[in-house]
Amino acid sequence: GEATVRLDPAFTVGPVRPRTFGSFVEHMGRCVYTGIYEPEHPDADELGFRTDVAQLVRELGVTTVRYPGGNFVSNYRWEDGVGPKADRPTQLDLAWRSVETNQVGTDDFVDWARGVGVEPMMAVNLGTRGIQEAVELLLYCNAETGTSWPDRRAKNGHTEPHDIRVWCLGNEMDGPWQMGHKTAEEYARVAEEAARAMRRFDDTLELVACGSSNRGMPTFGTWERVVLERCFDLVDHISAHAYYEPVDGDVDSFLASGEDMHRFIESVVATADHVAAVKGSDKRIMVSFDEWNVWFQGRFDGENSLAIREAPELIEDVYDVTDAVVVGSLLITLLQHTDRVAMACQAQLVNVIAPIATRAGGGAWRQTIFHPFALTARYARGTVLRPAVVCDVVQTKAFGPVDQVVVTATHDEETGDLAVFVVNRSRTEATTLTLDVAAAVGGHDTAYALVEHLTLHDDDTSATNTEEHPDRVTPRPGDAAVAGSTLTATLPPTSWHCIRLS
Numbered sequence: 124g125e126a127t128v129r130l131d132p133a134f135t136v137g138p139v140r141p142r143t144f145g146s147f148v149e150h151m152g153r154c155v156y157t158g159i160y161e162p163e164h165p166d167a168d169e170l171g172f173r174t175d176v177a178q179l180v181r182e183l184g185v186t187t188v189r190y191p192g193g194n195f196v197s198n199y200r201w202e203d204g205v206g207p208k209a210d211r212p213t214q215l216d217l218a219w220r221s222v223e224t225n226q227v228g229t230d231d232f233v234d235w236a237r238g239v240g241v242e243p244m245m246a247v248n249l250g251t252r253g254i255q256e257a258v259e260l261l262l263y264c265n266a267e268t269g270t271s272w273p274d275r276r277a278k279n280g281h282t283e284p285h286d287i288r289v290w291c292l293g294n295e296m297d298g299p300w301q302m303g304h305k306t307a308e309e310y311a312r313v314a315e316e317a318a319r320a321m322r323r324f325d326d327t328l329e330l331v332a333c334g335s336s337n338r339g340m341p342t343f344g345t346w347e348r349v350v351l352e353r354c355f356d357l358v359d360h361i362s363a364h365a366y367y368e369p370v371d372g373d374v375d376s377f378l379a380s381g382e383d384m385h386r387f388i389e390s391v392v393a394t395a396d397h398v399a400a401v402k403g404s405d406k407r408i409m410v411s412f413d414e415w416n417v418w419f420q421g422r423f424d425g426e427n428s429l430a431i432r433e434a435p436e437l438i439e440d441v442y443d444v445t446d447a448v449v450v451g452s453l454l455i456t457l458l459q460h461t462d463r464v465a466m467a468c469q470a471q472l473v474n475v476i477a478p479i480a481t482r483a484g485g486g487a488w489r490q491t492i493f494h495p496f497a498l499t500a501r502y503a504r505g506t507v508l509r510p511a512v513v514c515d516v517v518q519t520k521a522f523g524p525v526d527q528v529v530v531t532a533t534h535d536e537e538t539g540d541l542a543v544f545v546v547n548r549s550r551t552e553a554t555t556l557t558l559d560v561a562a563a564v565g566g567h568d569t570a571y572a573l574v575e576h577l578t579l580h581d582d583d584t585s586a587t588n589t590e591e592h593p594d595r596v597t598p599r600p601g602d603a604a605v606a607g608s609t610l611t612a613t614l615p616p617t618s619w620h621c622i623r624l625s
């Protein structure tokens with residue numbers, strides 16, 4: 124097939140937002156324990172954090188990290204995780220039926236986050252707990268010393284406030300699996316009052332209300348409306364979560380997962396703007412897509428079936444080439460919606476459905492999905508453009524006909540550099556990409572030159588990376604060539620591409 128793409132820096136979506144490249148660390152499985160933290164590991168630093176993992180997190184280019192859950196937060200007593208480690212109680216976390224030693228808690232996580240250079244994003248427990256505990260955690264983290272909670276933080280070694288700017292008001296409160304699950308009305312009230320109380324301390328916080336756990340939730344749409352009718356003036360963002368897998372082996376629809384994410388974002392934005400219209404407000408609520416990834420949920424029997432263990436191997440999906448192409452395409456979708464998606468968190472960061480895998484006492488390596496994330500985070504700069512695309516369609520069961528080629532591009536106004544991210548989501552057809560940058564060249568003295576074309580593709584789409592073969596699947600040079608203001612490149616079936624022009 125043929126795909127023709129025209130880029131014009133005059134046609135823009137919005138700024139590239141660093142927080143689009145967020146991630147998520149939950150006290151779940153081996154994300155924290157033997158993931159980011161393993162004091163017995165030969166590469167552990169003086170705080171017990173694995174430096175080999177930290178190095179990979181930096182390379183991944185993660186900007187913001189949501190913590191401590193996830194379902195876990197909805198039954199978490201944050202006080203158990205601060206103070207001298209020897210005094211911290213071991214608890215039974217009923218979200219994941221796991222033994223929680225509390226050897227990592229709020230202060231430790233913030234130390235880790237600052238050490239690797241990421242912004243912590245904190246979630247409060249609005250499941251089994253409420254407004255008081257949320258406010259106390261906020262004061263513990265952000266207040267200047269002189270009253271009890273911040274003084275306790277100072278006693279625990281942190282005189283300076285943690286200054287956490289983004290706060291999630293609970294997690295997936297629409298889900299019956301959530302501890303303290305609520306109806307939309309129940310959640311709206313507690314979120315409203317928690318937000319009001321938290322804002323009384325600091326009105327500049329960015330607050331995220333819980334949206335829907337996926338687009339297929341029976342309450343989807345109604346939930347967002349009811350929550351925002353109550354919380355509209357008190358929150359900045361509403362969350363969206365989505366996990367993708369090939370349902371019943373339907374890989375064509377799986378490759379088009381970005382279509383679901385796109386429809387999801389559009390519906391949430393429409394609902395938020397409806398509430399704004401009814402309220403006569405020009406305020407625009409933004410989407411925090413704070414859990415997204417490929418997750419083979421079909422292979423998970425559910426939390427009730429779990430034997431109680433400490434740091435169990437939970438949902439450690441091993442990703443292949445197709446999964447990496449889907450992850451790359453989901454990042455394209457997020458960038459295409461940068462006008463309304465303020466932030467996003469890939470779930471999760473280490474071991475638990477994650478780009479980084481570790482062995483306890485052993486190595487740390489990059490899963491296939493690491494690569495599209497790292498390259499997009501590194502090279503998406505400046506402004507997201509709105510390319511004009513003409514291409515063939517792929518028929519899918521879940522979404523009907525969809526474009527075979529999805530593309531986004533960013534334009535760095537300072538340097539003039541262009542970065543183009545492209546996916547061919549056909550499993551069978553290669554496509555020739557013709558990229559016309561004439562309009563971009565117009566604004567520059569010299570024509571564009573190709574800097575690099577990297578592609579994630581393999582004739583064996585089921586290839587994976589392992590500790591023994593960590594680089595089995597890595598980005599390889601593509602065949603892009605530039606002549607005048609036209610670039611051509613081959614897009615093999617099931618492939619992701621990062622093309623840079625300068």
Ligand code: AHR
Nearest residue numbers: 149193194195294295470
């Ligand atoms: O990321 C795994 C789980 O998925 C999270 O704990 C929960 O929020 C979501 O259902």
